[in-house]
């Protein structure tokens with residue numbers, strides 16, 4: 001696989017096993033061949049939105065990958081931050097950066113090894129996207145948040161429509177409040193190619209008290 005095909009391949013994923021296979025071979029070059037090359041802006045945008053909304057630690061970074069959002073949170077003095085991801089290879093890259101307090105493998109489409117109400121915050125960038133994680137994982141996000149805890153989760157705009165995130169939010173009802181959904185660009189001015197103008201919703205809410 002060449003660097004240029006990685007993003008296309010990521011959008012063609014269908015199952016967690018597909019993800020594990022792709023990210024196992026992509027992990028070591030993800031930061032350079034994708035994030036730097038595409039001017040990937042989402043991790044910084046999510047961290048800033050979390051901080052601006054009064055978010056605080058402890059935070060769990062969901063689908064943390066190589067740790068780009070964790071690094072952005074740390075630059076804003078938000079600590080501690082833990083990381084979970086399906087891919088041990090992506091987590092291994094993140095571990096070497098010494099950003100996270102705890103890192104553990106987990107599948108957001110199943111139950112995470114986290115007690116109810118553990119975290120004051122939850123963030124996610126680039127994981128609620130085509131071929132990855134859909135709205136069904138929002139139950140798990142709510143479960144791991146403490147009452148009043150803040151979630152800021154990027155959801156690819158096309159994925160939002162295709163997977164029915166609006167219906168899921170309706171179903172969550174009174175379990176969440178202070179819902180906001182600002183639209184942001186995924187890539188900065190140096191992004192290029194077919195996806196350079198793609199948009200993401202920042203799904204922001206607090207677990208009800």
Ligand SMILES: C[S@@+](CC[C@H](N)C(=O)[O-])C[C@H]1O[C@@H](n2cnc3c(N)ncnc32)[C@H](O)[C@@H]1O
Nearest residue numbers: 019063064065085086087090107108125126127
């Ligand atoms: C595009 S990367 C984003 C990584 C990082 N958050 C970032 O912004 O650079 C998507 C990540 O989602 C993870 N992932 C995919 N499916 C998952 C699942 N079901 N549960 C947990 N993580 C998953 C992948 O292993 C990968 O690290």
